[in-house]
Amino acid sequence: MTKIRWGLLSTAHINQKVMPAIRNSHYGELVAVASRDEQKARAYAKEYRIPLSFSSYEAMLASDQVDVVYISLPNHLHAEWMIRAMQAGKHVLCEKPFVLTIKEMDEVTRVKQETGCKILEAFMYRYHPQTQQVIELISDGMIGDVEIVEGVFQFPLKDAGNVRWNPQFGGGALWDVGIYPLSYAQLVMGEPPIQVFGQRKLTASGVDETFLGQMMYTRGRQAQLRSSFSLPYETRLSISGSAGRIIIPRPFHNMEDHRKICRVDASGKEHWISIPRFDLYTGEVDDLNRAILDNRDPILSLEETRNHLRTLLAFYVSAEKNRPVALDE
Ligand SMILES: NC(=O)c1ccc[n+]([C@@H]2O[C@H](COP(=O)([O-])OP(=O)(O)OC[C@H]3O[C@@H](n4cnc5c(N)ncnc54)[C@H](OP(=O)(O)O)[C@@H]3O)[C@@H](O)[C@H]2O)c1
Structure with missing residues (x-):
């Protein structure tokens, strides 16, 4: 071949x-x-x-x-x-x-x-068997109807000359790492949010050093994200449904450090699931x-990519106006 x-x-x-x-x-x-x-x-x-x-x-x-x-x-x-x-x-x-x-x-x-x-x-994490396992658990009804997704991606960006601090270069924590929980929430919800509300802490150069966001979806479902360049390293995601939860300690990268996810059933009992080794990229x-x-077409469609962007842009408008905004407002 x-x-x-x-x-x-x-x-x-x-x-x-x-x-x-x-x-x-x-x-x-x-x-x-x-x-x-x-x-x-x-x-x-x-x-x-x-x-x-x-x-x-x-x-x-x-x-x-x-x-x-x-x-x-x-x-x-x-x-x-x-x-x-x-x-x-x-x-x-x-x-x-x-x-x-x-x-x-x-x-x-x-x-x-x-x-x-x-x-x-x-978006390398999309193809990892861990992500596929999470989506399977949800579609098999193992946590009931999904209500809330919460995700965090933060790390201390110490290098003062890094392009991520430069507003002209598309810098900022939301563009760089907030986009991971944002995209994961979209994957789980099967659609972009209808409305978002974001708040940020800005650097003197004008990029978001920390960005917290709330996403509202159809049927009252919600998601939250936290991203930062100034807080200690942390990644995690949890998905809460009407009949349980899924906890993912390494949702986006560094899966090799922790290849396990946890399903918590309606009675609060934890079921840990091991994920096979897989080269992330x-x-x-x-x-x-x-x-x-x-x-x-690739599995991750251009429409999904466009929706990542629409949500991100709405977050920046929301943070600027300090109020919830609809997508494309
Ligand atoms: N998926 C992931 O896991 C992941 C992880 C990290 C980063 N990223 C993404 O990957 C991209 C690159 O990130 P990185 O941290 O790897 O970048 P980086 O090390 O800073 O490298 C960027 C490269 O772009 C080139 N470049 C062209 N014009 C430039 C300019 N004006 N200033 C600086 N570099 C310029 C340089 O290559 P030459 O000098 O050789 O031309 C440079 O080596 C970003 O979009 C980031 O969001 C993804």
Whole structure:
């Protein structure tokens, strides 16, 4: 079988996690890396044993030796490079948050339709057997009707020069880590919220250092999220239903540290469930590989990605106005 040829568009830190997944995939291979700096690209290719290196992103997009690009740029550059990649005929796996505005989302969607390229927002936890187990427990009625989802993703961001502190680069805790519980809540609820209410603590530079959010769904269902760059590391998610709860100590990443989830039944009894070992980043890589090979859309749809964005933008409007707002208000 001819393997799908992947190129890394940047030398970002996150590449370290995604490279093994590309390499271990049955369907793809890692063939190239591009950097804005020629020396950096060459040194990176040597260090990670990548056959081709390109001294600019444009040069990699012009190459006929690359089929898919993995975009791991700072958030404000995602839309531009996704569009340029598709216009050069490349499929795209792009890091979260996919884009920062509805205008960008519309443009990316238009170019996708025009070019027929496959594109996917990189939400690795979606494909982990743990997430699949959670969704199965809910659809099997093990906790009754879902009423509330609560999620936390926070960590201390100590590096003062990090792009996540820069408002021009799509910085802020909600864009960076709040998007995880936000997307998980959407997955569980099967739809975006109808209304949100967000409150934040801003830095002097104008990004949210901490963001707390409340999401209201149809049938009175609700979700809450907490994200922060200034509090001690914590991730967790819990889902409460009419007949029990599910507690997920590692919902988004670092699952290897704790591969167990807990179902609490209506009487309060805990049932711990072990989750099989799984390379976290393989699922997103293979979803895109299979979408290309089978000429279908990826499992995580563009509509879901658009709804992540609509919810995020509504949160920022809500925090600005200090009141609940409807989506797209
Ligand atoms: N899914 C996950 O688990 C996960 C985890 C962490 C981050 N992320 C996402 O991945 C993306 C990258 O995050 P990261 O922390 O890995 O990034 P990073 O280490 O800061 O790297 C970003 C790369 O972008 C390139 N770049 C181009 N223009 C730049 C500019 N003006 N300033 C800085 N870098 C620029 C640089 O590569 P060259 O110098 O080689 O051109 C740089 O190495 C973000 O969207 C983030 O949200 C996802």
